Amino acid sequence: MKTENVMTQWGLRSLSYWMTLFIALGILFIGLRFILLPRVSVEDFGIQVCSQSDLAFGRIKGIRDMYSGLALLALLLGRMKKATAYVFTAAIIIPCMDCLQIYLNNGLDLPRMLVHGLTAVYMIITSFLLFSDTNKATS
Template sequence: MKIKNEMANWGPRSASYWMTLLIAAGIIIIGVRFMLVPRTGAAGFGIPLSSNLDLAFGRIKGIRDIFSGLALLPLLFFRMKKATAYVFTAAIIVPATDCLLVYLNNGPIMSQLIHGITVVYMAITSYILLRDTKKTTA
């Protein structure tokens, strides 16, 4: 009954739970902003939209961000630490690629820093999640 044991040992009392929830909620909010005001979202991202024809791409990014956040919520709700750890760790590729794209497009240094800090934050959170996972399943 590893699942019951896992649920009993991880949840709202764990820092890694809240650290993961912060990223999930944050990316949902960013996605909603992209859906509602794509120009503002793109400017905040670090690569502004160049014409009205680009508005659809902003909304495409928005729905993908919303999905990324929503994908973590059931794992958190059901306290599936191991699955959360693996999905969250794999998701680091998104802000890392975003950081690189903003850099390659001569985006603002602040946007590059935000994406880079997100990578570091997610790497630390992943480390904690994976470390905690090894303790529970060992």
């Protein structure tokens, strides 16, 4: 199996690049916020804090989010659009499961569920564009 890192023209002139960058920077910001302000972030997310030890879960989410943002940034900076497309598409599970967690914990909390649901839709559209860009470059 041959592994190849081919630098492409994909980058600043591509809508999918900017859409992915927006999510990467946004999730990095959210991750930092969960680490620095866990109580506020957890409550804004839609989970009630029962004790001080519950805040550890907010920090854990922050670490997960920071990793996700940094991983996407690394792929973007390397202009690895195919790898970005696969990783980004796999990450769609995160806002979907976040939306489900809000529902399971709070019932039909539309404002919070919409944030995660719309994020998932945005990511699906971005994923489609990433793969469309990838197919154009390889054909």
